Amino acid sequence: MVQAVTPALRDWIVEQTVAGFAPEAVLAAMVDAGWETDLAAVALEDTLREHLRRRGPVGATPPAPVAQTANRQPMGAGALAGRLPEIARDGAQSLLDLGDRRVAVLASLSSPRVVVLGGLLSADECEALIEAARSRLARSLTVQTLTGGEELNPDRTSNGMFFNRGESDLIRRIESRIARLLNWPVENGEGMQVLNYPVGAEYKPHFDYFDPAEPGTPTILKRGGQRLGTLLIYLNEPERGGGTTFPDVGLEVAPQRGNAVFFSYDKPHPSTRTLHGGAPVLAGEKWVATKWLRERIFE
Template sequence: MTTTQARQQVTPDLRKWIVEQAEAGHSAESVLQAMLASGWTEDVAVEAMEATLRGHLESKAAEQDQSQPQPVPVPEPALAESPLYIDAGDRQVCVLQTVSDPRIVVFGNLLSDEECDALIALAKPRLARSLTVATKTGGEEVNADRTSNGMFFQRGEHEVVRRLEQRIARLVNWPEENGEGLQILQYGPGAEYKPHYDYFDPVEPGTPTILKRGGQRVATLVMYLGEPTKGGGTVFPDIHLEVAPKRGNGVFFSYDRAHPSTKTLHGGSPVLAGEKWIATKWLRERRFE
């Protein structure tokens, strides 16, 4: 240590001041100049700034990690060898696009035209205004952010539903019984679902009741049954991605904790012309009852 460094001790008050300046938006250069003007030598000032800010960022990161829920296992398609196709048992499904963070996979040839038509026909007589899970109560509610019509099949309710559920389980390597019932949704012109998360917010009072049925949601698969003429894409605002609602295709995404850090904020853009039909499959941590 030099004589100058020995005289100019970096005190807790100085570290606090450096952090305050950084959080107030002052540039590193302006903070350095202020320290030099106060009599600090450049080498001591630079070292103090670097050590203080590095420690501050590490502390913030540790606090953030502690505040987040612990990660859990999630469904994962077999993508380690970058395949063009995945064997889903009764069908070769195309891998059209992948994103690693968040984990998003766009699948092609997931459903046949006949399967799309069958699901729409079975759903039509049972359509009603779509509800969302009410995490404040554990029940369901009409949500102004979601302006579609929809219905739920019971798991395994119909032959085409059973076939699709078996295909999905093999495709994403997740137990069939961990899936919620298949939901069919119809979006007419102007209908949309504003950006949202599919996991259940841990701080809401109704969440413990919801989790009793199978734990937290850990993945979503949106399958396109009917194409609109314009609009209706699935958007992921955090990463500026939009997936086109191509009939027979699907978009899968997983989230290993109930936290925005998963970057799984997503929504259904307004349908501008025509009609969009989708099937949604939510996957839980455990068997869904």
């Protein structure tokens, strides 16, 4: 079957959305009709973006809190409104003035959206984060997608902890800087996580969004909606190994103290090509801080 995105299909997608059907319901109908999931998702997203650009928001209600079904969840605010955390740049601007610090743009990809940043944190700030986190470390957990809770996962062999949002002057200063960098409200971010990877520790490739097909996802989304972006900050430099890999695009970012890598994902789907992992530490240890950005206020 040749699957072509025709004008008639685009008109149908817009009609369904204007009629009040949530995007996940429209996507499900396309898949049920025989469309490949990846192609259907791209067609749906492109059509709604173009419609929004021409005519403004569809329907009478905001797109973020769309109706939920038992097995499917909203594609995310970004999929409808085009609103994602993003690094604003003026043309070929290579230095970003964040008020309290100038940060370099070292490299970027457009698809997937990945930006490598230089000097987001100072050496003193990196060391202060490490020392504040050290006594609070415990074996890292991952989200338990069946229940919405947490669990030990053999794919993730680091130790970690979470700071409460705004819990100290240091955390508030860094969170404010991140908010300016990504044009995203502080309150729409999870608390900053700090991780320590000893020799041999790694985090195998994974996605950061919450899988809509998992039964625990509705519980997770109640706290602030989907994750839309990830900022990973390197707090030290391991002697060997420990890079951040993006297998789908053949990219590996080397850990350099104070540098960071940001990536965003406009829908909870592998077509975003944001599969990523932490390569094993081969010598020394690795310290990183992670900030996840949500659709809405994270509570």
